[in-house]
Every structure is written in structure tokens, then in C-alpha cells.
Amino acid sequence: EVVMTQSPVTLSLSPGERATLSCRASQGITNCLAWHQQKPGQAPRLLIYGASTRATGVPARFSGSGSGTDFTLTISSLQSEDFAVYYCQQYNDWPPSYTFGQGTKLEIK
Amino acid sequence: EVQLVQSGAEVKKPGESLRISCKGSGYSFASYWIGWVRQMPEKGLEWMGIIYPDDSDTRYSPSFEGQVTISADRSISTTYLQWRSLKASDTAVYFCVRLFEGGWLQPFHYWGQGTLVTVSS
Helix, strand or coil: CCCEEEECCEEEECCCCCEEEEEEECCCCCCCEEEEEECCCCCCEEEEECCCEECCCCCCCEEEEEECCEEEEEECCCCHHHCCEEEEEECCCCCCCCCECCCEEEEEC | CCEEEECCCEEECCCCCEEEEEEEECCCHHHCCEEEEEECCCCCEEEEEEEECCCCEEEECCCCCCCCEEEEEHHHCEEEEEECCCCHHHCEEEEEEEECCCCCCCCEEEECCCEEEEECC
16 A cells, blocks of 8 residues: 655744645655645545645635655645644555555644 | 435434434435535544445545445435444444535535434443
8 A cells, every 4th residue: 555654744934934845655656646735624625636736715824745756745824724734645546545644743833 | 406405413322323414305316426524623524435325335435434334225315324333433423425426536515404413321
């Protein structure tokens, strides 16, 4: 099964700053990579799929990039509502598997 | 509007059985894979398995194979996650989630609100 590794575990930034979150797959997954945002006490929310396509209603300050094994989620200018935990998820394995990274907690500095 | 509505919180004792549910609406229920995801207290997301309600084709994560049963009743647009004998380590929030589009090679998209299962003697 593909193993997903996210870095850093915690990222401390201030509103207005740029955030860069990384995700690495243990084997190539082409562009079958999604990013989810989870706030405390809430269900996760899909932000990005296909490595770089924003889901409906996701602000343009969120962008995704990468292919193969290395992926990045960038938030161009942090808003207060962006402080949350972010998970990457692969969906390219066979038999079907949907493994998540361990998460990156984006916290206010 | 696509919605997944899960059953309410449960408190159970070790060894008891349990079935929780997830009802879909706002789309053709039988035509989209639905998954289940575990989140243990203060931990990350773990996918457990997926089911295609049209024919109940089910695939499990190796970590959960034999530990839980996923099923579906397309006549009432509902999927289920079931345990035969709960353990304290099953304490977690469980989410159901619909895949993005038809086919299994899709990301998780629409999430249920989560069901908290607490197992304690």
C-alpha cells in the first residue's frame, strides 16, 4: 500500500503569510492526489483533487502542484479561517486504496 | 444538494455489537462508491473500506479487513458500518464519504458529519 508522508507536522505562521505544505508518496501516483482541510470538531472538506484542481467553492488562494511522488499545497495569503489541519490523500493504488498522510497542523504564530 | 447524514453517537461496552448508518440524498445513491474513514481521538484519518451500493461490491483496507463489515441497502439509500465485538480501541469518530465521481479511482468528496463511537466498560 502506498504510504503518504507530510511535512512539516506543524507549521506556525501569521495571517497574511504564505504557507507551503508538502506531501510525498512512497511510489508514483501520477496526479491522483487530493488535499483535505479539517477544522476542530468538523468533518474534513475536499480542497484540491487531481493534484491541482480546486473543488467547487474553494478560494483561489489555495493552489496545488506536483506529480509522481512529490506534491505541494500552497496558501498564498493566510486568512484566519485557514488555520486547520491539512491531509493529503492518494487514490491511485490497485487494489483500491485511499491512504492519507498523517496531517500538517497549520497554527497561528 | 448532495448530503450524507450519519446516525447519532453511540456508547457501548467491550464485546457488544454495533451498526452505524449513513444515508445519502441529492444524487443517484447506487451509482457512487461510498467509503468509511476512522479518526481516533486526536489522530489522523484512516480509510477503512469502500462499497458500491448498486451491487454491494466492497473493498477493505488491509488494516480493517475482518475487523468490520460494510454493507448497503440501495432501497433506502443507506450504507452501514458494523462491528461484531467492539474493543476499547474502536473508540473513534467514523465518517462516511462519497467519492467524487463514478468509478473507484476518485478522491473522497462529500463527507458525512461523523459518528462518535465510545467503547468503555
